[in-house]
Amino acid sequence: MGEIDRSMTVGEIFENHPMHAQKIANELMKIGLNCVGCGASTHETLEAGMYLHGKEESEIEDLVDVLNQIIKQKVDTSTITLTKRAADKFLAICETEDKKGSFLRFGDKLGGCSGFEYYLDFTLEKDDKDQLFHQHGVDIVVDKTSLSRLIGCEIDYLDGLNASGFKISNPNAKSSCSCGNSQSY
DSSP states (O other), X not given: OOOOOTTSBHHHHHHHOXXXXXXXXHHHHHTTOOOTTSGGGGTSBHHHHHHHTTOOHHHHHHHHHHHHHHHHSOOOTTSOEEOHHHHHHHHHHHHHTTOTTXXXXXXXXXXXXXXXXXXXXXXXXXXXXXXXXXXXTEEEEEEGGGHHHHTTOEEEEEEOSSOEEEEEXXXXXXXXXXXXXXXXX
């Protein structure tokens, strides 16, 4: 499953690196390659797609470097990971909205264009149906019935010009919609 290079098709990249597929898709969409789900990706190389979208040689090299950094990241499929940035944002929101002491409830429900959509909420309760995770000072509560679909997820917080908010990467997702808000397993 080696490194990603410019001669690989987008389809090959996803096939060879399924545990990182959502992060790879996010990176491709971030630079304007919104054709992640289109038929062209099955036969078009990354290089050809970049050139067809008006990208320069240096942008192709930069993208390949970023994608190779992504696939080197360790995915911990035994827990729910909350990045430090996401934990800090959650705690700040708790402070602002007078929700101090709240757990972060993380789950998925039927909905969206791909089958399931994620949700994040505040909760003060945890019961026997829940699994508790702890990251960076935040208690994360997940209903055990959805745990097999969510274990291994990384919850991050992105703050950018085009989009801000919590972003979830799920190594269990088999496909997701282009908006990134729903997925199927």
